Structures are given as structure tokens and as C-alpha cells.
Amino acid sequence: MKPFLFGLLVIGLLAWAPLVLNDYGTGLLLGLTGYATLATAWAMFSGPTRYVSLATVAFFGIGAYTVAVLSETLPYPLVLVVAALIGLSVSLVVGLATLRLAGVYFVIFSFGLAELVRQTVTWYEVNVTGTLGRYIFLPLEARHIYWQLLALLVLTLLIGIYMRKSRIWLALVAVGDDEVAARHAGVDVTRTKLALFALSATIITLVGAIQAPRWTYVEPTIVFNPTISFLTLVMALLGGAGKLWGPIVGAIPLFLLFEWLSANFPNHYSIILGGIFILIVFAVPNGILARLETLGQRRKGEAQ
Amino acid sequence: MFEHLINGLVLGGTYALVAMGLTLQYGIARIMNLSFGDTVIAAAFAAYVLFTALGLSPLLSLLIVVPAGFAFSYGIFSLIMRPLVRRSANSEALEVDSILATFGLLFVIQGVLLVLFGGNFTSYSYLNVPVDILGAVVALNRLSALILAAVLGGALVLLLMRTRWGLRMRAVAISASSAPLVGINVIQTSRMAFAIGGALAASGGVVISMYQTFTVTSGVVFTMKALIVVIMGGKGSLPGALAAGLILGLVETFVAAYIDPGLTLASTYLIFLALLLLRPSGLFGKAS
Amino acid sequence: MSEVLKVDGVSRRFGGLLAVNNVSFAIEPGQIVGLLGPNGSGKTTMLNMISGALKVSGGQIAFQDQLVTGLPAHKIAKRGVARTFQLVRSLPSLTLTENVLISAAYGRERLWGAAALDKVAENLALVGLEGRGDEPVADLTYIDLKRMELARAMVADPKLLLLDEWLAGLNPAELQIGVDLIRRLQQRGITILLVEHIMDAVRATCARCIVMSAGAVIADGPTDQALADPEVIRAYLGDDDA
Numbered sequence: 001m002k003p004f005l006f007g008l009l010v011i012g013l014l015a016w017a018p019l020v021l022n023d024y025g026t027g028l029l030l031g032l033t034g035y036a037t038l039a040t041a042w043a044m045f046s047g048p049t050r051y052v053s054l055a056t057v058a059f060f061g062i063g064a065y066t067v068a069v070l071s072e073t074l075p076y077p078l079v080l081v082v083a084a085l086i087g088l089s090v091s092l093v094v095g096l097a098t099l100r101l102a103g104v105y106f107v108i109f110s111f112g113l114a115e116l117v118r119q120t121v122t123w124y125e126v127n128v129t130g131t132l133g134r135y136i137f138l139p140l141e142a143r144h145i146y147w148q149l150l151a152l153l154v155l156t157l158l159i160g161i162y163m164r165k166s167r168i169w170l171a172l173v174a175v176g177d178d179e180v181a182a183r184h185a186g187v188d189v190t191r192t193k194l195a196l197f198a199l200s201a202t203i204i205t206l207v208g209a210i211q212a213p214r215w216t217y218v219e220p221t222i223v224f225n226p227t228i229s230f231l232t233l234v235m236a237l238l239g240g241a242g243k244l245w246g247p248i249v250g251a252i253p254l255f256l257l258f259e260w261l262s263a264n265f266p267n268h269y270s271i272i273l274g275g276i277f278i279l280i281v282f283a284v285p286n287g288i289l290a291r292l293e294t295l296g297q298r299r300k301g302e303a304q
Numbered sequence: 305m306f307e308h309l310i311n312g313l314v315l316g317g318t319y320a321l322v323a324m325g326l327t328l329q330y331g332i333a334r335i336m337n338l339s340f341g342d343t344v345i346a347a348a349f350a351a352y353v354l355f356t357a358l359g360l361s362p363l364l365s366l367l368i369v370v371p372a373g374f375a376f377s378y379g380i381f382s383l384i385m386r387p388l389v390r391r392s393a394n395s396e397a398l399e400v401d402s403i404l405a406t407f408g409l410l411f412v413i414q415g416v417l418l419v420l421f422g423g424n425f426t427s428y429s430y431l432n433v434p435v436d437i438l439g440a441v442v443a444l445n446r447l448s449a450l451i452l453a454a455v456l457g458g459a460l461v462l463l464l465m466r467t468r469w470g471l472r473m474r475a476v477a478i479s480a481s482s483a484p485l486v487g488i489n490v491i492q493t494s495r496m497a498f499a500i501g502g503a504l505a506a507s508g509g510v511v512i513s514m515y516q517t518f519t520v521t522s523g524v525v526f527t528m529k530a531l532i533v534v535i536m537g538g539k540g541s542l543p544g545a546l547a548a549g550l551i552l553g554l555v556e557t558f559v560a561a562y563i564d565p566g567l568t569l570a571s572t573y574l575i576f577l578a579l580l581l582l583r584p585s586g587l588f589g590k591a592s
Numbered sequence: 593m594s595e596v597l598k599v600d601g602v603s604r605r606f607g608g609l610l611a612v613n614n615v616s617f618a619i620e621p622g623q624i625v626g627l628l629g630p631n632g633s634g635k636t637t638m639l640n641m642i643s644g645a646l647k648v649s650g651g652q653i654a655f656q657d658q659l660v661t662g663l664p665a666h667k668i669a670k671r672g673v674a675r676t677f678q679l680v681r682s683l684p685s686l687t688l689t690e691n692v693l694i695s696a697a698y699g700r701e702r703l704w705g706a707a708a709l710d711k712v713a714e715n716l717a718l719v720g721l722e723g724r725g726d727e728p729v730a731d732l733t734y735i736d737l738k739r740m741e742l743a744r745a746m747v748a749d750p751k752l753l754l755l756d757e758w759l760a761g762l763n764p765a766e767l768q769i770g771v772d773l774i775r776r777l778q779q780r781g782i783t784i785l786l787v788e789h790i791m792d793a794v795r796a797t798c799a800r801c802i803v804m805s806a807g808a809v810i811a812d813g814p815t816d817q818a819l820a821d822p823e824v825i826r827a828y829l830g831d832d833d834a
Contacts, residue, residue, distance in 0.1 A: 050400065052400060052403060052404070054407070097577050097580065097581065098580070101580055103396070103399075103400075104336060104399055104403075105535065105580060107336075107403055108336075108528075108531045108532075108535065109576075109577075111338065111524075111527070111528065111531075112524070112525075112528035112531075112532075112569075112573065115524055115525060115528065115569065116569055116570060116573050119566065119569045119570065120567075120570055122566065123564065123566030123567060123570075126566065127564065127566065226524065227411075230407065230411060233404075233407070237404070267418075267419055268415060268419060269415070270411045270412070270414055270415030270418065271411070271412050271415030271416055271419070272415075273408075273411050273415070274408045274409060274410065274411030274412035274413075274414075274415060275408070275412055276408075277404075277407070277408030277411065278384065278405055278408035278409065278412075281388075281401060281404045281405045281408065282387065282388075282405075
């Protein structure tokens with residue numbers, strides 16, 4: 001009961017925050033919640049299975065672009081549903097084609113997927129609709145977007161908590177460890193991977209869709225910015241992709257650092273970013289949380 | 305028709321050259337290098353600077369840029385990859401680690417290029433004179449790009465197939481764990497393969513700069529295409545990379561000419577997917 | 593009931609190599625059958641086809657009177673075929689309990705929660721790993737890993753157990769424990785097909801042996817008879833000469 005009440009209190013505080021914060025503060029909180037959700041959703045699949053997905057921005061962009069295209073013709077909630085369905089379908093096709101093969105094919109395919117989707121959308125816009133770039137006019141303020149993202153984050157975490165108590169988590173970790181052993185224990189490896197990849201991709205698509213109204217003007221190069229895939233990955237890895245709270249623990253310091261860097265070193269942003277990432281791969285291969293746990297155990301060991 | 309064939313061969317030759325570099329890095333050094341295309345683009349910018357600032361022809365700048373690509377990759381391997389190779393328990397762990405580390409490197413290289421050159425499309429005009437070959441009109445720069453790719457690629461194949469040094473490389477590619485048993489220093493061989501891969505990337509960059517427009521962010525596409533060629537051809541197989549590169553170049557040129565230039569990448573992906581599903585070990589790869 | 597397993601004219605080709613050539617045999621319920629033969633005779637390939645790890649190139653395999661040819665491994669596991677591997681396959685991120693639990697959760701019974709954990713504990717006790725469920729498998733010794741694999745196979749209440757050189761690499765004392773364990777499984781009514789090189793262990797456990805050489809069955813019958821077959825002796829000695 002206690003953690004439940006504590007959780008409610010934290011969610012309440014976070015939901016109340018934009019009412020007292022200024023625009024900048026709300027914007028910061030919004031961005032942070034967006035990345036926390038992205039990283040958590042990413043880790044939901046890639047953490048246990050160790051299939052590194054570099055396709056985050058492909059789905060994020062699909063979500064954002066769907067909103068840009070449909071926001072004037074359909075009611076907003078329906079637009080979100082359509083976006084989620086498109087994300088789901090794309091992830092199922094990509095997953096079916098690549099997840100049966102060795103992990104490295106999946107990584108490579110996901111690496112280029114964003115570029116493929118971006119070029120295809122650009123081609124479609126130029127040749128079929130004859131426009132490149134769209135305006136989104138939705139009566140949504142920053143705090144409305146933030147509340148939706150917060151709800152999505154809570155939902156994602158609840159799914160994560162539920163998953164860890166159910167057999168699917170065991171199957172996912174087993175798939176990450178040894179697919180052959182998992183298969184002979186009765187796990188339908190392909191379906192398990194596909195289901196989780198699709199779930200994770202759908203949540204990522206929704207983050208893109210919800211955040212889209214923040215830009216009033218949208219074009220493929222804006223919403224398919226590969227930095228988003230990159231940051232999501234870095235955050236999840238820094239915090240620890242195998243842990244429920246890992247991605248959020250990684251997202252908070254890194255998001256603030258990136259905000260500060262892009263404000264102060266706009267030109268050298270990408271260089272510093274890449275450097276930090278290489279350092280993370282070297283210094284904390286299993287993430288901060290795992291590192292903290294081993295430190296904790298060592299301390300306990302010393303005390304005994 | 306014939307003109308498209310030649311243009312397709314030029315493009316395909318360049319892809320094959322670049323992909324040979326990647327197949328050395330992935331097949332022998334076992335590093336999946338996501339920053340490979342950015343090395344290519346960095347070399348293209350270097351050739352551009354040497355041409356516009358010093359008036360150096362791309363053929364001469366190869367003499368500077370290729371050794372620089374070698375040295376750069378040699379350094380990257382010693383600095384970043386070697387510790388990863390050492391700590392990884394198995395090749396799978398190394399694959400993931402190298403993907404992540406080179407993903408970071410991609411952003412570093414791109415960031416440096418962005419600071420130096422900005423985000424605009426870049427090209428220069430070199431040997432941009434039409435040549436008539438059997439009735440088809442082809443730019444001389446494209447023709448020389450094709451010849452260059454053939455010479456460089458051919459030299460590499462000869463080295464690998466005919467020399468003792470090449471034998472050592474191929475031994476590591478086949479089994480990195482048993483190569484030490486016959487006295488091969490795997491780390492040294494891997495570093496050499498990685499560095500030569502970098503040199504090939506650099507030469508590919510110079511060749512590309514002769515006839516294509518490029519930007520700081522085009523690296524991703526080159527990495528992607530090189531990866532597709534490597535996988536299509538079979539990991540570590542040079543003849544495979546050659547064949548797959550040519551196929552890719554031809555398909556792209558014909559799709560651009562007869563269907564739509566905006567769909568070339570989509571067609572590349574389609575071939576890739578079809579191949580993965582039909583022949584997962586690649587055109588020349590051995591069935592596992 | 594009729595046969596638990598019926599292999600009918602099964603072949604497997606790897607490129608130009610015919611690893612298993614038109615093999616047929618059947619196994620009655622409750623039998624322990626040894627699958628013997630020199631290295632490269634196609635024993636493990638045969639096990640891999642029965643468990644669904646490999647597709648057959650020709651022929652049919654029936655399990656409990658139903659064809660399983662072409663079914664994926666996880667479906668065959670769910671029907672009640674469990675196996676161990678020549679080289680132990682553990683799941684190093686998981687604890688001992690979880691390594692066994694996976695098969696309880698996804699195997700024939702699809703157990704979860706307290707029922708599954710009870711079942712896991714029971715099977716850990718059966719193989720001699722009582723009370724050690726919380727240990728990470730990365731810390732286990734070789735024999736304990738082998739025990740874990742057996743518990744993982746047994747927890748799903750399989751009808752047919754495939755053991756691929758499960759006794760290999762054990763020292764004499766451990767070997768005795770292993771042989772006793774296999775006998776105890778038989779008392780539970782499980783049918784076992786085991787690939788083994790240790791002849792003493794084969795004699796101590798198997799009433800019947802199938803001997804393969806170069807992909808084909810060269811002898812099939814009561815253990816003593818099969819091992820005394822002149823062609824079997826030639827196959828083994830020929831192997832030694834090479």
C-alpha cells in the first residue's frame with residue numbers, strides 16, 4: 001500500500017507542477033517527461049532482449065507527422081488512435097522482417113529505418129500532396145501536452161511493473177540470454193520479440209504524436225531528427241536498460257545536461273554529445289543503477 | 305539505357321569500394337562501425353578543401369587523404385576499440401559495444417564537420433567534360449571514378465588473395481579464436497584490417513566527391529548502403545561486396561531513371577529485405 | 593498406448609552431406625533407449641530434428657501418434673518433449689529458480705505463481721539442488737549446471753526426455769549420481785532417449801540401444817546384443833583407426 005500511495009503523491013505533485021511553474025519550467029518538464037517516456041519505452045524491448053533499436057525517431061516521427069497530416073480533418077483523440085495504429089503496423093512489418101534474424105540485422109535495419117521513412121514521407125509530400133512542411137493548429141498549451149505525456153509515462157511504467165511480474169519478462173530475458181534455450185523451454189521467441197517491439201514502438205509513436213503540437217510547423221527533417229534516437233538510447237543505457245527505473249534515472253541528468261549544452265554550446269553540441277556517449281559505453285556498460293547496486297553490495301560485503 | 309548502365313556501374317563501383325572497407329572492419333576486426341559513412345564524408349570534404357583551396361586534383365589528394373584515413377582509423381582502433389575488444393567476453397558483446405561506441409563517434413565526426421563546413425550541400429567541378437562511349441554520354445569525372453574504384457578494389461583483392469599478409473587477414477576472419485594457435489596476433493591483424501578499412505573509406509570519399517553532391521549528414525546513408533552491401537555479399541567476402549555493390553548501384557540508377565529518384569533508398573531497402581528473407585547468409589556467404 | 597516416438601524414414605542433408613540417412617525407429621512408453629554411434633554419425637542431428645531445432649529434409653516424426661514434423665521447437669516442447677544440450681545452455685542473467693521456472697511457465701503445463709514455484713522447488717530437490725534456487729547460475733559448477741538443465745527439462749512434466757551427452761564431463765563419483773538420477777526418472781514413467789559415449793553408463797541405464805554410423809542405423813536391439821553386433825564393433829574400431 002505504501003509505495004502505491006507514494007506513487008500517487010508523486011504523480012499528483014508532477015501533475016500540479018505546471019500550474020505554479022512559469023512557461024520555461026513547464027517546457028523543461030514537458031521535454032523531460034517526453035524523453036523519460038521514450039527511454040522507458042525503448043528499454044521495455046531493448047533492455048531484456050538486448051536488441052539495440054536505433055529506430056526510435058522513425059516511430060516518433062511517424063507519430064508527429066500523422067498529427068500534422070490529420071489534425072485538421074479528424075478529432076484530436078482519433079488522430080492519436082490513428083497514429084498509434086500506424087506505428088503499430090509499421091513496427092509489425094519491420095519486426096516480422098528482421099526479428100527472426102540475428103540481432104545485428106535488426107540493429108542495421110533499425111539504423112536506416114528513420115532515413116527510409118523520412119525519404120519516403122518527403123517523396124510522398126513532394127509528389128503526391130505537392131507540399132513539404134505543414135502547420136499544426138491545435139488549441140493545446142504546453143501544460144496540456146505535458147499532462148498527456150505524464151499520463152503516458154505513468155501508463156508505460158505500469159505496463160513495465162506488470163510485465164516484470166508476469167511470465168513474459170522471464171521469456172524476454174531468456175531471449176536476451178540464449179534464444180535456443182528459451183525456445184526449447186517452450187517460449188515462442190519470435191512472437192515474444194515481435195509483441196514487445198510493437199508495444200514499445202507504439203508508445204514511442206504516441207510520444208511523437210502528443211509532442212507534435214509543440215512545433216507549430218512540421219517538416220520531415222524536423223521530426224525525423226536522428227538525435228532523438230541517439231538521446232533516447234544514451235539515457236536508457238546510462239540509467240540501465242534492464243531496470244524499470246533505469247531509463248528515468250538516466251533521462252533526468254542527461255536531459256538537463258543536453259538542455260544546458262544546446263543553450264551554451266549550440267555549435268559543438270553534437271561533438272560533446274558523442275563524446276559523452278562514448279564515455280558512457282566505456283564507464284558504465286550496465287548503467288548507473290546496476291553500478292550503484294554492485295557498489296551497495298560491495299559495501300554490505302565490507303560491513304559484514 | 306547504355307548511359308544508365310555506365311552511371312550505374314560508376315555508382316556501384318563506388319559502393320563496392322566503400323563496402324570492401326566496411327567488410328574488412330566487420331568481417332576481420334569484428335567492429336560494426338556505424339561511423340563508417342561519416343569517415344567517407346569527412347574524406348569527401350577533405351578532397352573538396354584540397355581542390356578548392358590548393359587546387360589539388362582529387363587524384364593527387366588521394367595521396368594525402370587515404371593515408372590520413374588509415375592513420376585516423378588506426379588511432380580510433382587503438383584508442384576506443386581495443387579496450388572494447390579486450391573486455392568483451394564474446395563476439396556478440398563486442399558487436400553491441402562497438403555499435404554503441406561508433407554510434408557516439410558518428411555524432412562526434414558529424415559535429416566536427418558541421419563546425420568546419422556548415423550544413424550546406426557541397427560539390428566541386430572536376431573533369432566535368434562529356435565523353436562519348438559507344439554513343440552514350442558520360443562525364444569524365446564519373447569515368448575516372450569508376451577506373452579508380454576498379455584499380456583500388458582490384459589491388460586489395462590481389463593483396464588479400466595472393467600474399468602471406470592477406471592469408472593472415474583471412475585466417476582471422478574465419479576464426480579469430482583459433483588464429484592465435486597458429487601464431488597470428490589477432491589484435492594486430494584486426495587493427496590493420498580496421499585501418500585499411502578506414503583507408504578504403506577515405507578513398508571512397510574522394511571518389512564520391514568527384515561526381516556527387518554531399519552534405520555533412522550524408523554519412524548515415526553511406527553507412528547504411530555499405531552495410532547492406534556487406535550483408536548482401538556475405539560478411540567478410542570481398543567478391544560478395546563487389547557483386548552486391550554493383551547490383552545496388554545499378555538498381556539505384558535504374559530506379560532513379562525510370563521510376564523516381566526519391567525512391568532509391570526505398571528500393572535499396574526492399575532488395576535488402578528480400579535478400580535477408582530469402583538468403584540470410586548473403587550472396588556469397590556460407591550457410592550457417 | 594502405442595509408441596511415444598515414431599521416427600519414419602527421416603533424413604537430413606547439410607549441403608552435400610547426408611548427415612542422417614533414412615532412419616526409422618520407434619520408442620515404447622517408459623523405455624530408456626540409448627542412441628549410440630561414433631562422432632559424426634548423426635546422433636545429435638537426430639535429437640535436434642526430434643526436438644524441432646532442425647527441420648527434417650525428408651521423412652516423418654510422430655510424437656504420441658501425432659505428426660510433429662516441421663513444427664517449431666517451442667510447439668514441440670509444449671507437447672511434452674524436453675531436452676538437454678551437449679554444451680549446457682544456461683540463462684546467465686537469471687537465478688537458478690528462474691532458469692527452471694521458464695520451462696514451467698512456457699512448457700506443457702503453463703504454470704505460474706505459487707504453483708509454478710512449488711513445482712520448481714520440487715524439481716530442484718529431485719536433481720539435488722535443494723534450497724539453492726536464489727543463486728545466480730553464473731556461480732554454479734559444471735555438474736550443478738547439468739543438474740539445472742535436467743530440472744528445467746523435468747519441470748514441464750515431459751513425456752519424452754532427450755539427453756544429449758548429459759553424463760559427459762562428469763567425474764566417476766558424479767557419474768554414479770547421474771546414473772542414479774536417470775534411473776529415478778524412469779521410475780516416474782518418463783520415456784528417455786539418450787545420446788551417450790560412456791558405455792558403462794549406457795549399460796547401467798538403457799535396456800535397448802540404437803546404434804548409428806555415417807547417418808544410418810546399423811543396429812537396434814537389447815543393449816548387450818546391439819553392442820556385440822559385429823558391424824557396431826567395426827564402426828567404433830574403424831573410428832578409432834581414423
